[in-house]
Amino acid sequence: MAELTVILYMLTISLFTATVSASQCSTNGFPLVRNINELPQDNYGRPGLSHITVAGSLMHGLKEVEIWLQTFAPGARTPIHRHSCEEVFVVLKGSGTLYLASNSHSKSPGKPQEFSVFSNSTFYIPVNDAHQLWNTNDKEDLQVLVVISRPPAKIFMYDDWLMPHTAARLKFPYFWDEQCYQKNSKDEL
Amino acid sequence: MAELTVILYMLTISLFTATVSASQCSTNGFPLVRNINELPQDNYGRPGLSHITVAGSLMHGLKEVEIWLQTFAPGARTPIHRHSCEEVFVVLKGSGTLYLASNSHSKSPGKPQEFSVFSNSTFYIPVNDAHQLWNTNDKEDLQVLVVISRPPAKIFMYDDWLMPHTAARLKFPYFWDEQCYQKNSKDEL
Numbered sequence: 001m002a003e004l005t006v007i008l009y010m011l012t013i014s015l016f017t018a019t020v021s022a023s024q025c026s027t028n029g030f031p032l033v034r035n036i037n038e039l040p041q042d043n044y045g046r047p048g049l050s051h052i053t054v055a056g057s058l059m060h061g062l063k064e065v066e067i068w069l070q071t072f073a074p075g076a077r078t079p080i081h082r083h084s085c086e087e088v089f090v091v092l093k094g095s096g097t098l099y100l101a102s103n104s105h106s107k108s109p110g111k112p113q114e115f116s117v118f119s120n121s122t123f124y125i126p127v128n129d130a131h132q133l134w135n136t137n138d139k140e141d142l143q144v145l146v147v148i149s150r151p152p153a154k155i156f157m158y159d160d161w162l163m164p165h166t167a168a169r170l171k172f173p174y175f176w177d178e179q180c181y182q183k184n185s186k187d188e189l
Numbered sequence: 190m191a192e193l194t195v196i197l198y199m200l201t202i203s204l205f206t207a208t209v210s211a212s213q214c215s216t217n218g219f220p221l222v223r224n225i226n227e228l229p230q231d232n233y234g235r236p237g238l239s240h241i242t243v244a245g246s247l248m249h250g251l252k253e254v255e256i257w258l259q260t261f262a263p264g265a266r267t268p269i270h271r272h273s274c275e276e277v278f279v280v281l282k283g284s285g286t287l288y289l290a291s292n293s294h295s296k297s298p299g300k301p302q303e304f305s306v307f308s309n310s311t312f313y314i315p316v317n318d319a320h321q322l323w324n325t326n327d328k329e330d331l332q333v334l335v336v337i338s339r340p341p342a343k344i345f346m347y348d349d350w351l352m353p354h355t356a357a358r359l360k361f362p363y364f365w366d367e368q369c370y371q372k373n374s375k376d377e378l
Contacts, residue, residue, distance in 0.1 A: 033287070033304050033312040036279070054311050055277040055336075062313065064275045064338035065254055086253045088244040090225070090334065098222070115222050122243050123222040124251065145279065147244075147336050149253035 025180035026061035036069060044175035048076025048135075051176050057151030058173065058180035066151035068176075072096065072142040077134035080109065080158040082168065085150040087125040089133070091117050094142035096135040101161060104128040109161045117142075130158060130165075152177045214369035215250035225258060233364035237265025237324075240365050246340030247362065247369035255340035257365075261285065261331040266323035269298070269347040271357065274339040276314040278322070280306050283331035285324040290350060293317040298350045306331075319347060319354075341366045 024040050036054055043049045050071040053059045057066050072094075082104070095118040101109030109130035117123060117133070125131050135142035156168035173181035213229050225243055232238045239260040242248045246255050261283075271293070284307040290298035298319035306312060306322070314320050324331035345357035362370035 032289070033306050033310050035307075036309045036311055054279060055313055060313070062275055062277070065277060065336050067277055067279065067311070067336060086251055088251070088254060088256055090243060090256065100221070117222055118224075120225045121222050122225055122256070124244055124249070145334065147254050147256060149338065 024059060026056075026059055030060055042176070046076070046175075048073035053176055054145070056177075056180075058177045058182075062151060064149065064151075066148050066153070068146040068148075070144050070146060072133070072135035072144075074135055074138045074140070076142075078132050080130055080132045080161060080163075082109075082128050082130045082156050082158075082165075083148070083153055084128055085148050085153070086127060087149075088147045089117070089123050089125075090145040090147075091119055091121045092143045092145060093119055094135065094140045095119065095137045096133060096142040098123060099132040099134065099161075100125070101130045102126060104130070104165065106165075108164045109158065112161055130161070130168075152181075213248060215245075215248055219249055231365070235265070235364075237262035242365055243334070245366075245369075247366045247371075251340060253338065253340075255337050255342070257335040257337075259333050259335060261322070261324035261333075263324055263327045263329070265331075267321050269319055269321045269350060269352075271298075271317050271319045271345050271347075271354075272337070272342055273317055274337050274342070275316060276338075277336045278306070278312050278314075279334040279336075280308055280310045281332045281334060282308055283324065283329045284308065284326045285322060285331040287312060288321040288323065288350075289314065290319045291315060293319070293354065295354075297353045298347065301350055319350070319357075341370075 036052065039052050039054065041050055041052045044051055052069040054067040054069050055062055055065070057063065080099070095116065098115040098117050099112035100115065101112040103110055112130070112132070115123065133144070153174045154170060154172050155174050156170050158168050225241060228241050228243065230239055230241045233240055241258040243256040243258050244251055244254070246252065269288075284305065287304040287306050288301035289304065290301040292299055301319070301321070304312065322333070342363045343359060343361050344363050345359050347357050
C-alpha cells in the first residue's frame with residue numbers, strides 16, 4: 001500500500017511537471033503582464049548560472065527580439081561563442097570582464113580584448129564577434145539583462161580562442177530553448 | 190572687459206555644447222562599455238519624463254534593436270500611440286497602468302483594456318496595437334527598460350482613443366532621435 005502511494009505520488013508529480021512544461025511554451029498563451037519572479041529559472045547545465053527568458057521567441061512567440069535575465073555567481077561565465085545577431089547587455093548588479101575578439105574575418109578569434117563591465121553599464125557585441133562574459137568579481141553576483149535580435153539564438157561555441165571559426169560548434173536549439181523547440185518549427189538556420 | 194569675459198564664456202559654453210551634441214551620434218564612435226549614468230538624459234518636451242537611449246540606432250549605430258531607460262514621475266504618461274515593431278517593457282521600479290487597444294483592424298483604437306504593471310514585471314505590446322503607459326501611482330516614479338525592434342522608431346500618435354487610425358500623426362524622427370537624424374539617412378519609412 002505504501003508503495004502504491006509512492007507510485008501515485010510520483011505519477012502526480014510527473015503529470016504536474018509535464019503540464020508546467022507545456023504551459024511554458026508560446027502555443028499556450030500567456031498573461032500580457034507577467035511577474036519575472038514567477039518565470040521559469042534554471043542553470044541549464046551551467047554551474048553558477050541563473051537564466052530566465054523574460055520575453056522569448058520559442059517561449060512567448062516574439063519574432064524580432066528576445067530578452068534574458070541572467071545572474072552569474074562569482075567565477076561563472078558564458079562559453080566563448082559567436083552569433084549572427086545584435087546583442088546588447090545592461091548590467092543590473094555586480095561587475096565582471098567581457099572578452100571580445102573583433103576579428104571575425106581571421107581564421108580564429110585569437111587573443112581577445114578585455115573590457116571591465118560594471119553595475120549600470122551597457123555594452124554591445126558586434127554581430128559575429130566571438131566573446132565571453134565572465135564574473136571575475138569573487139565577492140558578488142553579476143546580473144545582466146541581455147537583448148538579442150533575430151531570435152531564437154543560433155550560437156556557435158568555441159573550445160578556446162584559437163579554435164578556427166569553421167570548427168565552432170552550432171548549438172541549436174540553445175539550452176534554454178530546447179524545451180519549447182518544435183521540430184516542425186518554420187524557423188530557418 | 191566684464192562684457193567680453195561673459196561673451197567669451199558663453200562662446201566657450203556653446204562650443205562645448207556643440208561638441209557634446211555631435212559626439213552623441215553614431216558617426217563619432219563610442220567606447221564599447223558605457224556608463225548609463227553618463228549618457229544624455231532629457232524629458233524631450235514631455236513633463237515628468239526622463240528618457241535615456243541606452244543603445245540606439247541613430248545614436249549608436251544599432252540596426253535591429255534599440256533600448257531605452259525611461260522614468261515617469263507620478264502622473265506622467267506616454268502619448269496614445271502605435272508603431273510597427275515589437276516592443277517589450279521590463280519594469281525596474283514603481284507601478285502604473287498600461288492601456289492597450291488590441292483592435293488595429295477597426296477604424297479607431299476604441300476603449301482600451303487596462304493592465305496593472307508593477308516592479309519586476311514584463312509585458313509585450315503587439316505590433317501596431319495602440320497603447321499608452323501611465324504612471325498612475327501618485328507616490329513613486331515608474332522606471333522601465335524598453336526594447337524595440339526595427340529602430341529607429343516610427344511612431345503614430347493619437348489625440349484620443351476614438352481618433353481614426355488613418356488620422357494618427359507620424360512623428361519621425363521621434364523626439365529623442367531628432368538630434369542624430371541625418372536627412373541623408375538611408376532608413377526608409
